[in-house]
Amino acid sequence: MVSTVYAITLVVMALIAAVFCFVLVNSKKVEADYSTVTKKWYGIRGKWFFFLLTLGVIITYLSLSPFPIPDQKKGYQENEYQVVKVDSYQWYWTMTPNTVEAGKPVTFLVTSGDVNHGFGIYDENLELLGQTQAMPGYTNKLIHTFDKPGKYKILCLEYCGVAHHAMITELTVK
Incomplete structure (x- = not known):
């Protein structure tokens, strides 16, 4: 494109x-x-x-038209989705849990403990699959369904300080 x-x-x-x-x-x-x-x-x-x-x-x-943001308004039953709590800090992520199942919707509840961060999920080719903002005092919700198992990178999309480039973690999809 x-x-x-x-x-x-x-x-x-x-x-x-x-x-x-x-x-x-x-x-x-x-x-x-x-x-x-x-x-x-x-x-x-x-x-x-x-x-x-x-x-x-x-x-x-x-x-x-091929904008990579899934439907955030779609309602799921309680047992249909997985919840991952994400906290961001200068210059690291904490995710609980950090392993999810493929084919089942995942709700990421994203917040920040210090400054604004950009929460971006990338596949093995470093293509952006979904993103939201991590802000202090506010929880954003991102829903994404992973089609295949593997390791997905979580990168910060907003400059947050000196070690911004090192703000990387992985999410395992089984």
Whole structure:
């Protein structure tokens, strides 16, 4: 998806550069009937605006549709989900328990004991699966169902001080 958006961005930038060059080259020519040229380019400018607006809406929709946040409003029965309590501190995580079952929804109750932290769950390819904010005095809830067993990394997503880069732990999914 990222490469598609990158390619579209390059094409649009090339089109803008081409229009700029065209205007620059033709600006030196003197036209006797300026009103005809003005009317023509106002029409092109209006069409260009709607093209860019449509392209922007399409790119926004395509880039946000696979957003990796599961449904947080879905209701589960008490026995259907697992609860993991997560506390964050400068510069470590505590999780109770740190092992969960695959295929069963997990509710992460995330809070902080000191400053704001970003709680991010990553798979073995370091792709973000879900995230929420860890804030002092407040508990955020993140629901995620792990499809396959393995080791998942928990990283801090918000700069929290000198050792932020070392704020990593693992969650085992069986």
